[in-house]
Amino acid sequence: MQKDQFRQEQRFWLLVSLQLTGEATPEELTELENYLQQHPDMGAKMEMLHSLWKGGPADKNRRADALNRHLQRLSNHLASPALKYETVPAEEEEIMVERPSRKIHRLLWPLTGVAAAAALVFFFVYRQVPKSQPVQAVQNAVSTKRGSKSKIQLPDGSQVWLNADSRLTYDENFRGPFREVQIAGEAYFDIAKDKDHPFIIHAGSIDVKILGTSLNIRNYANEKSTAAVLIHGSIEVTLRNSPDKKIIMQPNEKLVVQNGKMLITRDTLTRQKVADLPVMTLGKAHFRENDSIAIDILWVKNKLAFDQETLEDVARKIERWYAVKVTIKDERLKHTEYSAVFEDESLRQVMQALQMTGNFNYVISKKEVIITP
Amino acid sequence: MKSTTLHLELTVAIREMQERIAFYEDMKAYNQLFELLSDGIFRFTYSLVKSNEVAEEIVSDVFIKLWQIRDRLPEIENLKVYLYTIAKNFSLNYLTKHYKNTVISLEELDVESVIEFNGPAEMCISADLIQQIRRIIRQLPPQCRLIFQLVKEEGLKYKEVATVLDISPLTVRNQLAIAIRKIGEALPAYLQSDFTVINRFSPS
Known part of the structure; x- marks a missing residue:
């Protein structure tokens, strides 16, 4: 007799769990309904269980970011x-x-x-x-x-x-x-x-x-x-x-x-x-030795820097920096690469330094620089 | 019934994100998927490894893995289950390494459950009772607790939980019935209808 009741209760809780999780078949739902009609005292528990089940994880902010x-x-x-x-x-x-x-x-x-x-x-x-x-x-x-x-x-x-x-x-x-x-x-x-x-x-x-x-x-x-x-x-x-x-x-x-x-x-x-x-x-980003500032932003410190740049790119930077026009008369020269950093130096000083490593000639006339082999 | 519809909608949404990631490398879909699933995977992982930092790293690894295998995503039938399974494997790997290479299996692992009862405002349950329910859940066998968490908190279906934990769907069904019975039996037979009713969000 007691065993039967125990089994019946177990069956009831199984049905409840199936209903809560949405896993119950229509037959199981009907079975649960019938049980509840015979045991109206379970109503309050059922209601509480349902509202407990609905309350999900609440602290959405915990994993912000x-x-x-x-x-x-x-x-x-x-x-x-x-x-x-x-x-x-x-x-x-x-x-x-x-x-x-x-x-x-x-x-x-x-x-x-x-x-x-x-x-x-x-x-x-x-x-x-x-x-x-x-x-x-x-x-x-x-x-x-x-x-x-x-x-x-x-x-x-x-x-x-x-x-x-x-x-x-x-x-x-x-x-x-x-x-x-x-x-x-x-x-x-x-x-x-x-x-x-x-x-x-x-x-x-x-x-x-x-x-x-x-x-x-x-x-x-x-x-x-x-x-x-x-x-x-x-x-x-x-x-x-x-x-x-x-x-x-x-x-x-x-x-x-x-x-x-x-x-x-x-x-x-x-x-x-x-x-x-x-x-x-x-x-x-590239850095010079003993320098904590990336070469790319040395200009902010008023330094003119070239980092493995072709003479063509160097020429464009010089044009902007000194407001001049630079013309390279030789195709091969355009692709030679330069690395250097200048601070407070004149256009002439910069050109001289580049010339020494680059092995080219140049003429500065007014607002124009002409580079030749 | 309602929960089934929700589950279906979610499955469709995940499927769509999955395809957008696979075919278009759509970062927006990837981010959405992360927002949608990472918290649940985090809670699950945390239950296994019991450390916030480790759990976060594992979740991140799971989603890195997802990006790495994006070509194969269309073949994955249930991505949610797939990600939970990877999370489980990563967690067990971590534990195995952490505990000097003794192989750890789920059955012997103690599980820290992350289950919240921040219910809707009309919830007629006292703080004492919530404490009591928490105690009951803590006393459940580890596997039972984990199943309860995956179904209730993360909304996994029985079959999905079974796949993730590598157990039979019948075990999931029985274990969940046990959890519900234990909680149900502890609940009072009458609704408490006075001012002892609490809502954790509005201290009154």
Whole structure:
């Protein structure tokens, strides 16, 4: 008799558990209902059990920022095999961010309706945010001429050093969900912390989202690439043309994006030849011995620096720095490489130093330098 | 019935993210998936390794693994189960290493359960009673506690729990019935309808 009752109760609790978890069959639910009609005293317990069961994990904030921490780890993880080579003699390490094989793969799949639609929607939504901004608001613009540099304070307290021949634009009131600026040329940013208003730098083919930090951005229209060097903090870089790819950068890393290749978009996936070349290069920023400042930002300290740069690139830097025109009369000379740092030196002194290592001749006349073999 | 619909919606949503990650390397979908599943996987992992730092690292490793195998994602039938299973394996690997290479299996492992009873406002259960229920759950056998947590807190179906823990669905069903019976028997037979009713969010 007692045994029977025990069994009946066990059966009851099994039915209750099945009902709570949504695993009960219709027959089991009916059985439970019948039992409850015969045992109305169980009503209160049932009610309590149901409300206990509904109360889920509540402290949603406990793992706030877990995603960011994870993304940081993920990016370190993805980058580490390539970056390890950096300790071996300096050669630019390359990570293929665009993978040609995957592109073909993608091309084959747009028929998967749901997935394709989701990606499209995302793409448009994403693009709308930065695009709508410049149209709506009055723009402030600060620019520097060749041969001059400038330091600006933005309305939020962020400091920006503008290198020669550069232009920074931003909304007049600088309010809204994002603090957005556009940069053409080169600038060093020391950004005021404001977690609620992410700072976004639009620089040619890349968008950089900053999470409280300082960094150098170089995006001259007449150069083949856009480069970002992070000094401290953390930033998230997205390609204008493939916003679903994010790169989280670590301090003292340098990201170079080839502007010419930026033509690769979703609708030109077939251009596999172009995609074979690395679109982005992520590596360590270079430092001189005994110098704690990356070569890329020495200009902020009023130093003119070349870091394994071709004479062609060197010439462009000199043009901006001294506001002159530099012409190289020989094709082969253009591709020879130079590394040097100058501080407070005249154009003549710089040219002399370069000449000694480069074995070329030059003439300076008024605002023009002509380099010959 | 309602919980079944929810479960189905979630499954569809996960499936969609899974495909977006596989076919488009869609970072937004990847982030969404992390936001959706990482807390649950974290609680599960924490129950096994009993350290916040280790659990966070394991969760991160699980999602790094997910990114590494993104090409194969479309083949994975139930991604949620798959990720919980990887988390379990990583946790057991960690414990095995940590405890001087004695192989650890789930059966012999003590489990720290992370079960909350922050119910809706109308919940008519006193603080004392909640303490009592917690005590009951602590006294359940480790495996039973883990099953209870996976079903109640993380919303896994019996079959899914069975796959993750590598046991039979019938065991899951029986163990959960035991947990519910123990809690049910401890509950009072009458609703407490006075001011001793508490809601943890609004100290009154």
